[in-house]
Amino acid sequence: MNIYLMRRIFLITYCLMSWALAMQAQRPAGQSRPGLPETNPYSTTSDLDAGRKLYVGRCGHCHGKNGEGGRGATLNSGRFRYGTSDREIFLVIRNGIPNTEMPGTFSTPEAEVWRIVAYVRQLSRQGAPEPVTGDTAAGLLVYQKNGCASCHSIDGKGAILGPDLSDIGAKRAALYLRQSIMEPSADIPLDYRTVEVISITGKTSSGIHLNEDEYSIHMRNMKGDLLSFMKSELKEIKLPRDSLMPDYASLPKDDLENLVAYLGSLRQTRRAE
Amino acid sequence: MPEKILRIVSLLGVAVLAMVPPLMGQSPAPRGLPVTYERLLKATEEPGNWLTYGGDYRSHHYSSLKEITVDNVHRLRAKWIYQMHRPKVEATPIVVDGVMYLTRPPSDVIALDAETGRALWTFEYRLAASVYTCCGQVNRGLAILGATLFITTLDAKLIALDARSGRVLWKKDLADPGLNYTATSAPLAIKDKVIAGIAGAEGGIRGFLDAYDAQTGERVWRFWTIPAPGEPGSETWKGDSWKYGGGSTWITGSYDPELNLVYWGTGNPGPDYNGDVRPGDNLYTCSLLALDVDTGKLKWHFQFTPHDTHDWDATQVPVLLDSTFDGRPRKLVVVPSRNGFHYVLDRVTGAFLLAKQYVRQTWAKEIDKKGRPVLNPNQDPTYEGNDLVWPGVDGGNNWMSPSYNPDTKLLYFNAREERRRYFKTDAPEFRPGEAYFGGGGGGGARFRPEESWGRLIAMMPETGEIKWEHRILTPPWAGTLSTAGNLVFSATPSGNFYALDARTGKELWHFNGGDRVFASPITFLSRGKQLVTIPIGDILIAFGLD
Numbered sequence: 049m050n051i052y053l054m055r056r057i058f059l060i061t062y063c064l065m066s067w068a069l070a071m072q073a074q075r076p077a078g079q080s081r082p083g084l085p086e087t088n089p090y091s092t093t094s095d096l097d098a099g100r101k102l103y104v105g106r107c108g109h110c111h112g113k114n115g116e117g118g119r120g121a122t123l124n125s126g127r128f129r130y131g132t133s134d135r136e137i138f139l140v141i142r143n144g145i146p147n148t149e150m151p152g153t154f155s156t157p158e159a160e161v162w163r164i165v166a167y168v169r170q171l172s173r174q175g176a177p178e179p180v181t182g183d184t185a186a187g188l189l190v191y192q193k194n195g196c197a198s199c200h201s202i203d204g205k206g207a208i209l210g211p212d213l214s215d216i217g218a219k220r221a222a223l224y225l226r227q228s229i230m231e232p233s234a235d236i237p238l239d240y241r242t243v244e245v246i247s248i249t250g251k252t253s254s255g256i257h258l259n260e261d262e263y264s265i266h267m268r269n270m271k272g273d274l275l276s277f278m279k280s281e282l283k284e285i286k287l288p289r290d291s292l293m294p295d296y297a298s299l300p301k302d303d304l305e306n307l308v309a310y311l312g313s314l315r316q317t318r319r320a321e
Numbered sequence: 322m323p324e325k326i327l328r329i330v331s332l333l334g335v336a337v338l339a340m341v342p343p344l345m346g347q348s349p350a351p352r353g354l355p356v357t358y359e360r361l362l363k364a365t366e367e368p369g370n371w372l373t374y375g376g377d378y379r380s381h382h383y384s385s386l387k388e389i390t391v392d393n394v395h396r397l398r399a400k401w402i403y404q405m406h407r408p409k410v411e412a413t414p415i416v417v418d419g420v421m422y423l424t425r426p427p428s429d430v431i432a433l434d435a436e437t438g439r440a441l442w443t444f445e446y447r448l449a450a451s452v453y454t455c456c457g458q459v460n461r462g463l464a465i466l467g468a469t470l471f472i473t474t475l476d477a478k479l480i481a482l483d484a485r486s487g488r489v490l491w492k493k494d495l496a497d498p499g500l501n502y503t504a505t506s507a508p509l510a511i512k513d514k515v516i517a518g519i520a521g522a523e524g525g526i527r528g529f530l531d532a533y534d535a536q537t538g539e540r541v542w543r544f545w546t547i548p549a550p551g552e553p554g555s556e557t558w559k560g561d562s563w564k565y566g567g568g569s570t571w572i573t574g575s576y577d578p579e580l581n582l583v584y585w586g587t588g589n590p591g592p593d594y595n596g597d598v599r600p601g602d603n604l605y606t607c608s609l610l611a612l613d614v615d616t617g618k619l620k621w622h623f624q625f626t627p628h629d630t631h632d633w634d635a636t637q638v639p640v641l642l643d644s645t646f647d648g649r650p651r652k653l654v655v656v657p658s659r660n661g662f663h664y665v666l667d668r669v670t671g672a673f674l675l676a677k678q679y680v681r682q683t684w685a686k687e688i689d690k691k692g693r694p695v696l697n698p699n700q701d702p703t704y705e706g707n708d709l710v711w712p713g714v715d716g717g718n719n720w721m722s723p724s725y726n727p728d729t730k731l732l733y734f735n736a737r738e739e740r741r742r743y744f745k746t747d748a749p750e751f752r753p754g755e756a757y758f759g760g761g762g763g764g765g766a767r768f769r770p771e772e773s774w775g776r777l778i779a780m781m782p783e784t785g786e787i788k789w790e791h792r793i794l795t796p797p798w799a800g801t802l803s804t805a806g807n808l809v810f811s812a813t814p815s816g817n818f819y820a821l822d823a824r825t826g827k828e829l830w831h832f833n834g835g836d837r838v839f840a841s842p843i844t845f846l847s848r849g850k851q852l853v854t855i856p857i858g859d860i861l862i863a864f865g866l867d
Binding site: 108158 | 455523702703704705706742744745746747749752755756758760761763767769770793794813815816817819831833
């Protein structure tokens, strides 16, 4: 074998190994679970019943008692963002979803997680109880006409004051979206709580609460500036229960339904990890 | 001898001599050993050291050192940092004459030079088995007796180490980790024995407290915290529920040498949140036990939370006080319990003397004259989730060390004000490697900031009267240290280590350590200078005056 051929074989092997290692590194933590079955080993009628009881206490608070969604994603639509196999649903429930409010269930026995999977599957077969009646294209116009992009962003376009909506259709049910438009203060995401501070000299600043400890508090104001205050220099700190978003309760019903349809259609394609 | 050979011999000699200091450096002469039982009895007479988990047998977690005072504490500066690269460090170190003995997760021991923070030796323990743990791979510290250190390991072993080298002297099984037994607490060395607790009530264990011969590692006695059928207290369990009844002993107790009694708290019953399978009081869970240290015989017990369904372990450090109650001298033991009430008991008889609420709580109307809670309705976990309950699953107080200051006569501890959502599930079957919860204390509920905060409380321990308090943004996980310098040290979940005036609560100093604190501060002398240390995140940091 000549030296050039050897070098080429070495280079190809090296590249293949590097690629394999890189692929492995990109795999989300906990996704590689050798021995975990593809199909649910706990799906009898009694498992389903046990799964329902587990679900209502552990999951129903966010996903709705019947999977109708809420702060958590809809589970009765038959669409699952992170995979539709029993195994994939198991892993989402077990490991949670990074950068979301979905926690893992690390100390829950596997059998209990499988029973929740069985019940979630049943919910998914029930179909969405509330069909979305609005028109997506018309909803986009409502979004534009009402200046939603002055606070929100979609696919990198828009502002940063409010939550990114690029994937909101996958994360929130129509019911929740409608409530958030009509009554934005009903449920404020943790990262978008508001804060108002008044300095000893009387200057008021308000914005999104970013961080706080016993001595300092930090916010992003309406202009997007990052501000930091020492509490010893403040006269008052208010944590209003109101969202910064104005309510759109007076939005015409058709506009509301169209906007809900448009927001519900916003789903990022799952990356092929 | 030719000159050339002479030169070679002398060069060789120089080389050999040059090797001597490093060899000596590898085996430093033992300093301050042995730590005899007599020294442990008089631990307060050695304020330059920190000889037991609680600072002394009474668990006062107090130091008579007073180089650092209210007047100069603002000059505290970081002196050194020891990096552990492990999550959730909950350890309280032991310090003996310039050497600090520290544990890091899961079950390692490090001897540090207390002056520089440099490691003298490291004992890295490889877990023999995979272990189910509810709450992280933690370890809270060591005991020392003679020249031997004692550690319990996450895989439920008790190991004796040579304090001079970290070499293993003996290793004993506390229990089978395959059956969800684990161990996280610092042992307590008394006389010629080592008392060691067990953990794993969230995995369906049957709890116990053990005593071992410090020399040989042979077990001297075991007290099962869950009685077997026919034993006193067994009538408080139904069917086989006692077999998985919990009642772990995962925080270090206290000791009264005059009464020859060791006082140790017990954990929750299992399953935690579904009590349907275990009707009854479930003795001796959520209790304080007084055991004869020689025989392990139960002298008395007091149950804080009968038939607990909120995971309110009574694994708080019991503080022993010789004080007056109702105008006459009494030997007292005081416990700010996880259930939200501060308790005062006679430690000779176990008689209930007083209970006083110290955090918001919704589960009990009152504690009656016998010390038994009178329950409010609708406070149990439900299948749908019950979010009306205070305190939270982590309790009004938890395992963190409180501090009693004989100068101010105040007890300092961190209180957790918290509302939580409790839900239950069908009672689980016991399975090795799996949780035995029967529900949970979270479930996605989101509460307002005013429903989740903390206070450092300065309390008259005999009456429960709060003299002053220091508000903390979120419920704390740090212990307290008070000193003769009229200082109280503690830390916040946001990583701030701080000092208050022990008499008034006035804040005097703080330092942002940048990570959460799950540990208690201690203080000691290094080369005659007072240092204060606390683990913050995965580091241990030492402070001294500039």
